[in-house]
Structure formats: structure tokens, C-alpha cells
Amino acid sequence: MPTDAEKEAESAQQLEKVRTLLLGKDNSRITESIKKDARKIVAEVITEALHDRQKKDHSVDKVLQPFVEDSVQLSVTHNSEQMVISLYPIVGSLVRKSVAAFLSDFMEKTNQLLENSLTIKGLKWRLKARQGGVSYAQYAASQTFVYRVEHVFLIHRETGLLLNTVALDNENKSDADIVSAMLTAINDFVGDSFLTNDERLKEQLQSVSTENFNLLIKPGPSALVVAAVSGNPPQSISDQLQLTVENIHSLYLEELNSFNGDNQQFDNTDNLLRDCLLTEQKTATDDKKKTPWFAWAIVLLVLLFAGYKSFNWVKSSQLHNKIMQLDTQPGVIIKQLKIHSLDDITLDILRDPDALNITDWLNNNEMNAAQFKLIERNYYSFDPPILRERAQRIIKAYPNITFTWQNNTLVLAGTLDITKTEQLLNTLAIAGFKSDKNLTSEQLQLTSSLPTLQSKQIQQQIFDDLIGRIAALQLNFPVAVETITPEMHVSLQKLYQYVQQLEPVAKALNINYGLLILGSSDNTGNKTTNNIISLKRANNASYELQQKGINKDKMFVLGLGQIEITAISSKARTVMFNVIHINQE
Amino acid sequence: MIQKKICLLGASSVGKTSLVKQFVEGIFSEKYLTTIGVKIDKKTIFLENEEIQLMLWDMEGNDTYNVFQERYLRGAAGYIIVVDQTRATSLHEGLDIHTLVRQVTDCPAILAINKSDLPATWNMDDSENKSYQNLFDLQFSTSAKTGSNVEEMFSALAKLLLRS
Numbered sequence: 001m002p003t004d005a006e007k008e009a010e011s012a013q014q015l016e017k018v019r020t021l022l023l024g025k026d027n028s029r030i031t032e033s034i035k036k037d038a039r040k041i042v043a044e045v046i047t048e049a050l051h052d053r054q055k056k057d058h059s060v061d062k063v064l065q066p067f068v069e070d071s072v073q074l075s076v077t078h079n080s081e082q083m084v085i086s087l088y089p090i091v092g093s094l095v096r097k098s099v100a101a102f103l104s105d106f107m108e109k110t111n112q113l114l115e116n117s118l119t120i121k122g123l124k125w126r127l128k129a130r131q132g133g134v135s136y137a138q139y140a141a142s143q144t145f146v147y148r149v150e151h152v153f154l155i156h157r158e159t160g161l162l163l164n165t166v167a168l169d170n171e172n173k174s175d176a177d178i179v180s181a182m183l184t185a186i187n188d189f190v191g192d193s194f195l196t197n198d199e200r201l202k203e204q205l206q207s208v209s210t211e212n213f214n215l216l217i218k219p220g221p222s223a224l225v226v227a228a229v230s231g232n233p234p235q236s237i238s239d240q241l242q243l244t245v246e247n248i249h250s251l252y253l254e255e256l257n258s259f260n261g262d263n264q265q266f267d268n269t270d271n272l273l274r275d276c277l278l279t280e281q282k283t284a285t286d287d288k289k290k291t292p293w294f295a296w297a298i299v300l301l302v303l304l305f306a307g308y309k310s311f312n313w314v315k316s317s318q319l320h321n322k323i324m325q326l327d328t329q330p331g332v333i334i335k336q337l338k339i340h341s342l343d344d345i346t347l348d349i350l351r352d353p354d355a356l357n358i359t360d361w362l363n364n365n366e367m368n369a370a371q372f373k374l375i376e377r378n379y380y381s382f383d384p385p386i387l388r389e390r391a392q393r394i395i396k397a398y399p400n401i402t403f404t405w406q407n408n409t410l411v412l413a414g415t416l417d418i419t420k421t422e423q424l425l426n427t428l429a430i431a432g433f434k435s436d437k438n439l440t441s442e443q444l445q446l447t448s449s450l451p452t453l454q455s456k457q458i459q460q461q462i463f464d465d466l467i468g469r470i471a472a473l474q475l476n477f478p479v480a481v482e483t484i485t486p487e488m489h490v491s492l493q494k495l496y497q498y499v500q501q502l503e504p505v506a507k508a509l510n511i512n513y514g515l516l517i518l519g520s521s522d523n524t525g526n527k528t529t530n531n532i533i534s535l536k537r538a539n540n541a542s543y544e545l546q547q548k549g550i551n552k553d554k555m556f557v558l559g560l561g562q563i564e565i566t567a568i569s570s571k572a573r574t575v576m577f578n579v580i581h582i583n584q585e
Numbered sequence: 586m587i588q589k590k591i592c593l594l595g596a597s598s599v600g601k602t603s604l605v606k607q608f609v610e611g612i613f614s615e616k617y618l619t620t621i622g623v624k625i626d627k628k629t630i631f632l633e634n635e636e637i638q639l640m641l642w643d644m645e646g647n648d649t650y651n652v653f654q655e656r657y658l659r660g661a662a663g664y665i666i667v668v669d670q671t672r673a674t675s676l677h678e679g680l681d682i683h684t685l686v687r688q689v690t691d692c693p694a695i696l697a698i699n700k701s702d703l704p705a706t707w708n709m710d711d712s713e714n715k716s717y718q719n720l721f722d723l724q725f726s727t728s729a730k731t732g733s734n735v736e737e738m739f740s741a742l743a744k745l746l747l748r749s
Contacts, residue, residue: 159660161588161640177588181625181640188656189622261587261637261662261746 147231160184222256330383331355352381535559595667596678597646603729
């Protein structure tokens, strides 16, 4: 008896036979008939099917993208004219847009760079980056982003060979081939070393972490997707990696399984991997803003102190300028001015006794003299206003004398006896008035009548004094010159005055006198010429004195020629004077 | 670009790392540093106008205390058993490893008899060793020190892999 199982097997066989009769071997009849209409059937639903699939898992565009790229490339290579015509209308705006985008991106980057480089934060980051031994850009990225996927690898699970890789900045710093091989080795090591259950399912490395860096590993049956993430990766990255692994497996399953080392066929996974390059920027750190009272207080104090100091500085510089006005006053010189504070001022000055009073000046100029420490020393000033003041004070003592000013020269007039004249002239000389500089006393008349009280002895003394003075005068000529110079005029004027004074005294003493005028020359040149030049010098002096009013008869002119005294003979170009006097009877 | 994973296996201190260093960097160092785990290097070579990148898995040497682990062998396109011609034991250890590897994969295998610059203490042509020759697809007498046959061996292996 056939068992139930045998019966079942038999009926199954019969069913199969019927199926083969109806449908043909391997359903060939159906597939053939479908094949005939395949084009029609697919054409009817292809758009909808693509739409539905795209909607479901966004896999259509990823599959289509390489085809589109290839066809565009083909068009550009073989049919560029057509492409140019098609693209021409949009190229202009494209270029404009791209340039604008580049510029704005450039500005943004420059701005960011400046901000990061010049702020305290930027400097701090630079320091931290140096301390941590990482590049500034890396550190800045770690601070700016919560996380950033820098690099994504697609690794063949069996061989550990790199199938494809994409990087955020398109510059492959790490050696992706070695990284993926090493990662596989580590994964194998971990898998073999820590067997947990009896089914001998290998443990799988999920992530490798350092302080600032994470490698997230998402394993699939044939390939791994690994993301190198800086910062703290959120769950969303893991989800995205999972999605990518699944997509890659569904699209490239065959290629993965038949992989023989040629990774070219995985070039198109770029787009899938790029989906994993996720980034999230940090929102501005909202640190709890504590008001730094202490710092503000210090800033306030510093500002107050600076304000006080600058106020003081302004005040004291104003005061300084005001006090320095004193220096422009005649007869006052400020030696030193020290403003210690506004009520402690040291003023060290030189002052002419005829100058203004310092205390009065200070008080008149709205300054409190009590705040000043005055150090005053006297000097004789030759400032014209002081000279005038001083002259006035001196001449006051001589009621008979009047004075005028001609171009800062004091012109004396009036009558005065000889002793008083001497006295006045002496006082004025000490006060800074010299007859060859700023004093004219020609208009001064000596009183003709001598006071009878004067004794003969005094008269004689005056007489002797005057002839001594006359003899002391000497005109010195330059070589081969006989004319009278302005300096000689001054001496001659003195001489004239002495003679004027001599006249009444001689009369009183009954003395006849005459003036000898002796010219001389040096010993260079012809002796005869020297005689002549010496005489000419004496004559010229005599002529000048005549012009002043001395009687020609009272003068005797003589040319001495060379003076044969060794010590002086070479320079004795002079005119000398002497008074010859004879007592009457 | 074609990539191939190649493993270097053998007893310890037969010169696996030195062979890789000579091949990749062209240098040799007398210093001996034992490899722990595995060290991976790569080198790209050109064969018949084709670029081929060899990923070289230099495995730690195996001895009594460090038995062969097959873990790093997965996915290898070919492997090289390295033996030292100054030590007969290294041949036997190499053959043991070869036997173990053959249980896992049947990819092409090459025997590299290294240290050809030093006097040999055994010879492959000896009658007792001759039978071992058939176990390998190719056999080379190399010197990591002089560089003799190193380039040739890797090129020959690459050619073999490209063909298979």
C-alpha cells in the first residue's frame, strides 16, 4: 500500500506534468506571450511605477543619475553644437549667478576669517588648537559645529578593500585605502576575540571614538559604510548610514558579491554616500550672561580717575599758560614754574626792581597770590620799557634836566654844573645808558658861572682831571686810512665836552691852554708818505673838533710820522691829544 | 582601478615586514621590530597598461606561542608564505601555516625563500624538500636586504591574480 506521503508525491508529480503541458517548460509559454507584449505592458505603467518607487524610497533618481550624466557627457562630446544652442539662453544668467554666489561666499569666508582671527575667541581657539596639537581649521570646525561628517567610506566587507569614498572638502588627507583595510583588520580582530554566543555570530565594531572624533561603522552583509565624524554625532547620522547601506545593497548587490578588486563599478555610489555628509552648526553659545560687576566697577574707577586727571591737566595747563603771560612783561623772567597742584605753585623768577610787582600782577589777573611760593631775585633788565622807567626815576632827582626819547636813545637837555653832570652820567652809565649806545648829552649845557664857593684847590683838581682825561683819549686808525670813523666821532665828542668843561675852570685859575693834536703812522712804507698820512690824520681830527666849536687858534696840529719805538712802531697809526697849559704871570 | 589583497605569512623573523618595506619604500633596516597583529601597506604597480593596487597585509609571525589566526586572511586574493633559508625550521613552520590556510582558501600562493644574501642551511632542491614545491603556484628566492627578486615576486603574483 502506498503511504500517504507517496500518494502526495505522486499527485504533485501529476500536477507538475499538467502545469508543464499547459504552461510549457519553465513557464516558457507564459513568458513568451508576455515577452511579445512586454513593451506595451511596461510602457503603460513605467511612468507610474517610477513615480511610485521614487516616492517610496527615493531610489529612482539615484539610479537614473549616472545614466543622465553619461548621456549629457555623450551629448557634449558628440553633439556639442546642439548642447550650446540649448544652453545658450541660460548661460548668461548662470555665469552671473555663479559669480555672485562666489563673491558672496568669498565675502562670507573673509568675514568669518577676520572675525575668528581678530577676536579674543579666535585667539583663544588658536592657542587651544596649538595646545591640542591640531590645526586651527580643525579646532575651529570642532567648535563651530555640533558635528560634521568629514569623510564617508564604502568598504568591501570580505576583502577590506575600499570601494568608494567621499570627503566634505574634496581633499583626501587621510589615506582612505589604508584606513579601510586597517578598520577591517580591527573589526576582524574584535569579531574573533570577543565571541559572545554559541551561534558564533561575530561581534561587530560599531564605532571608534576619540576625544573629538568618531568613526561610525554601519555593517551590511557585503559592505560597510563608515563615517568619520567630528563632534558629537546624533542618532540621525546612524539612521542615514543605515539607509545608505540598505540602498547600496539593494542597488549593487550583484556587484558586491562578484567583486574582484575592480572598484570602478562603484563610482556611482558617490551620490548615495554624499547623503551621509551631514553637518549641524552650533547655535551661538548662550552662556549665562552674568553681569561682571567687579570688572565694571574697576572700569568705572579707572574712567573716573582718568577724568579727574585729565580735568586737572586741562586746568593746570590753562593756569600754566596764564602764568607764563608774566614772562612777556618787561623786566620779568620766569626761571621755573612748577604746578604741583592747583593751590601749590612754585614760581621762580628774576625781576628788575623797576618792573611790576608780581603779587599785584597775580591778584590783578584773578590768581590768588597766597597759593604761590614766590622765589624772586633781582637783575638789571635792558628791556626798553624798564630802561625808560629807570631813566625817569634817575633823572627825577635833577629838576633842571629834561629828557626825550629818540629811537630808544635818551636825549638829555638842560643846564647842570660839572660835578652834578658827572654824577648824573655815572648813575646813568650804571643803569645801562652809554653815550656811544643809547645816550645823547650834547644838548646838556654846563653852567658857565662857577660857584664862588669852590676853592682854588678843587678847581685845580678838576683842571688836572680834565687834562688827564683828554690825554687819555686816542684815535686808532686802520692801515693807510686817515678818515674819521663814527667811533672816533664819539671820542671826539667826549674830547669836545672835556674842553668845554676845561674852559671855565682854566679861566678861573688864570691858565692859558692849547690843544696839541699829534698824528702818527706805522713804520711800513715810505717815510715821507708816512709823514704826510700822520699829518692828515691829525688835521682831520682837528677839523672835526673845529666843526664842533673849538677855536682853531687853540689847536696845534703836528704829524709825527713814524714812531720809532720797537714795540709799537708797526701799529702806531693814531692821533693823540694833549693839553699844553701855562699859568698867567 | 583594480585592488588586490595580499597576505604575507610565515614564521617569526623570516623577513615579512622587510620584504614589504623593500617593495614599498625601497629601503632595508637591520633593526628587528616584531609585528604585532597586522600592518597594512599599499603599492600601486602597472601591469600591461593596467593600474593595480596591492594592499599588503603584513601579518605577525607565527611560532609555538603565537598560533596562526585565519582572521586576517578573509578576502585575500593571494598570499605569500615567507621562509628563511638560514633556518630549516622556518620552512616546516611555513608549510604548517600553508596547510592551515589551504583549509580556508584556495587562492594563489607563493613561496618566498628569503635572506638569499646569506648562506643557506637547507635547499629546496634537496630530495626531501622537492615535493613541497608542488604545493605553491610560484616560488622565489628573495633578499629583502639587497632587493633581489622582491619586485619580481610581487609583479609575478599580481600578474597571476590578474589572470585568474
